[in-house]
Amino acid sequence: MHASSRKKRVLIIESGSFKTFGGAVKDSHRLYIYLKSLGRYRIDFYADFSKFGEHLPITLDEMYKIDYDLIIINSMRDVLLLKKYMQKHARTKTIYVDRGDVVYHYSTLAGSRAISRFAKIFPISAEKSDSISKSITKSTDSNAVKHARDFFSKGYGLYLFREMRKWLTCYIAINAEQELRAKKFFTKKTIVRYIPIAPHEEFTDMHIKKDFEGGLFIGRLEETQKRVSLLIRGIKEVVRMHPELKNKELLRIYGTGPDEGYYKLLVKELALEGSISFCGFALESRLLNAYNNAGFFVSSSYWEGLSRVFLEAMACGLPVLANTKNNRMIDYKKRKYLVRENQNGMVFEYGNMADFAEKFYLLYSNKKLAERLGSNAQKLISKELNIKKMLASYKALIGGLLS
DSSP: OOGGGGOOEEEEEEEEGGOOOOOHHHHHHHHHHHHHHHHHHHHEEOOGGGGGTTTOOOOOHHHHHSSSEEEEEEETTHHHHHHHHHHOOTTTTTEEETTTHHHHHHHHHTTTTTHHHOOOOOOOOOOHHHHHEEEHHHHHTOHHHHHHHHHOOOOOOOOHHHHHHHTOOOESSSSSSHHHHHHHSOOSSSSSEOOOOOOOTOOOOOOOOOOOEEEEESSSSOOTOOOOHHHHHHHHHHHHHHHGGGSSSOOEEEETTHHHHHHHHHEEEEEETTTEEEEEEHHHHHHHHHHHHEEEOOOOSOOOOOOOHHHHHHTTTOOOEEETTTOOEEETTTEESOOOTTTTEEEOTOOOOOHHHHHHHHHHHHHHHHHHHHHHHHHHHHHOHHHHHHHHHHHHHHHHHTT
């Protein structure tokens, strides 16, 4: 076989999937299946795709011996795996999908002298990082512990990002603001492309009879990013402004995380046990029912890349109550945000509990409004942020890189 007709070798790495199973991991598997179906490439994966029926991942020893044409990584943890690989395979092209808004964090962290110095002495393994993180998160009720965890996470991320910049071929932005930042921080040798993520086909409006018209939160229970304490305090403000709602279920929280105990204690301290329900961790089928059995979706997170749960909620016909920190642009030229006030959801000023309470109550009490906004949200997902468009964009990009 001539070199020109040889199938290009592609590797997809998803080291984060050894820890969790969620939409991000499914994105990697979906891309793996799609590229395989094209018949143009010989595809390997280094990931735990066993829940999708894939049981033959490549080993690290095998990976380091193969001269891949392209490697796709989806987590900053993957950078450590490629650092060693790229020392021997410098010609291999690489793609990094920025699902965690790393370029945003780099732009804010690089100016921090303390974190920057910390990052320079950080060359440790992912396993060692996990061990340190676990020791830091043993007692999460302390603010000092939360700050230590945040400092460690930021320093580690900055170290990994600096390593990646040395050899990265292509950076994938998942929102329009990322694309703009990335073009400023990467050199000309790194290609920057904007390919937004999309909800998977399973997330649709099931038209089930709802027994809950309140707000829904799905996500990791940790304070550094998700700031669930603001949601809890916001519900307290809703009840204060509308005492007739006392002891009515207003918010369902799905997820687990290091600050779960802190959040449950806060709910108890604020006497909100009748207003807020903790529903635990849920896999896809249960999540689908949760989306379809709620009035609207709500988030208080400090930042998001392009929130997958926002997209999944919108695909199921729910309006989203986002905030001024976590609502991202999907079209920079048109200044078009994912969630638009009174079009497909509402946006409250981050940290403003009165603004949150007012808009939460409006979505809760005005069913016709919530249904109209939810219908518009679903149309946006169907038209602009669907998975077929996402996969077609990857097809064109990879075809160009390997031509």
